[in-house]
Amino acid sequence: MALPSAHDGTAMTGLADSRNGDQGTPPGAPPDAIVDAIAGADVRRRVRFRALFVATWVVIIGGLALSFIAAGSFDVEFLAEWAPFILGAVPLTVFIAISSIALAIPLAVLGAVGRISVAAPVYALATLYVSLVRGTPLLVQIIFIVLALPRLVPAVNEIPLLALGVFALAFNYGAYLTEIFRAGIEAVPHGQREAGAALGMSDRRIMWRIVLPQAIRIVTPAIGNEFIAMIKDSALVSVIGVQELLWRAQRVGSANFRSLETLLLAAAMYWILTSIFSLFQERLEQRMARSDR
């Protein structure tokens, strides 16, 4: 932003003025003209940078779009006809991402508490969960839950595919978030636990009232990153027939031999979604940085 630096400039000018008024220019203090000139050059440099940035993007993206259309391989009318149907899946994609991460977080809290437990079986269970889930592909886990798990637990067949997809994503992300939460818990200064203990609090109360609330604040930015990754990984549940963004794009595309158009649209939508949430997360981080100690 150009504004702060211009503001700094005027503040410095004001300082220089008062000095001049008091006892003349002290040695080494720059005259106003130079201060203004430096501030102005700063602003111009930033504006030029931004302008070039935007121009570069416009040229690349616009050029690609035009070349597609010019080559005749890109059917704009077809896309206009089917875009509402494909984009109609955006709310579902967002819903999948939000509900999966919401389910993964409590799972991760439990996992993290297990990963720092001194009880060997609890620690072993949590470690097995993390190792197993992180050591196998997410795609395998999703397909396994739908195709293989019903052989062991027939009741799984009764569960809607959407719920199974959300569960698979949550189960997987829970393992990654477990390690994030564990690191967050370990990042809370040891003195916090001592202060709780010195007040006579039980270990459990120290964990839930003192350590975890602070750990959650520490890991909030990392959860944001995981959420953005989740928006993209939600596309994987299309393989089990959940009719989200990628599923619709693929169906419409392959049925009409127009996959270029539909997949580009889906990709653009994922990009827009992740960009929106990245921006949102950036703001959140800035605000937390301000209010933090």
Next chain:
Amino acid sequence: MVALGDVVMKATDIEKYFGTNHVLHGVSLAVRKHETVMLIGRSGSGKTTFLRCLNFLEEPTVGSVEMGDLKVEADPLRVAGRGRKPDIRQLRQQTGMLFQDFNLFPHMTVLQNCIEAPVHVKGVNKDEAVVTAEKYLDKVQLLEKRDEYPARMSGGQKQRAAIARALCMEPEVLLFDEPTSALDPELIGEVIVVMEQLAHEGSTMIVVSHEMAFAREAADRVLYLEGGLVVEEGPPEQVLDDPKQEPTKQFLRRFLSEGAKAPTADDAEPPSPLDPAGNAYGSSLHGHGGGG
């Protein structure tokens, strides 16, 4: 000063090993009600370890701590299992601890810090806990900061808030672990003033600190520790001004020669130009306010 009462806390033959490092060689201390005991000594003398053994934040290797009917024995091999935990928590509820770096809970306001343990550990009714908290916040002159978060307070205010938090549990004994060592020199005074007030009002206190002015003003007894043993013990004027033991003399000579100004009776004002930045205090022999 309030007349001393019966013994409220008794530590017997406390020894501590860190691995093979023998830090405490058997330190005993019986503290009477209303008494203020000050532990001094160079870094590594074991004074902080001893203090932390009193509420089992550090598990002693040998020895026991008694408060009233409660007696907690060292259990290095953990033969008692979980059975001892309630006793330790009981002991901790009866002792308030102040830390070098305050350890206020940053996600809670000052008031929430103060009522957390009374409500959830002692089971005090929340309204009552708030009334008590406000009383003690007023005592440390932080009542107007009750809804502030610790991040927005100075070091001196944080330590005073931590004192209020400890007082809210209405403990029998207050343990101070170098409470001013992490403070900028100009903020030490406000904490010392509160500590002196507590001592004069009859709080029972065990203080590890390098604030010799506080020792003269408020302590009933000073213990000089070296190498994990109590080398010398007595009233502050005797230990500080007329030490009998050679190690004490040496320590005080070096300590005071690096301090600066002569002491006055109510010398709680810290700033000495020779002081290092506050945090160097605890680990070095630099000091202030002493002299002789």
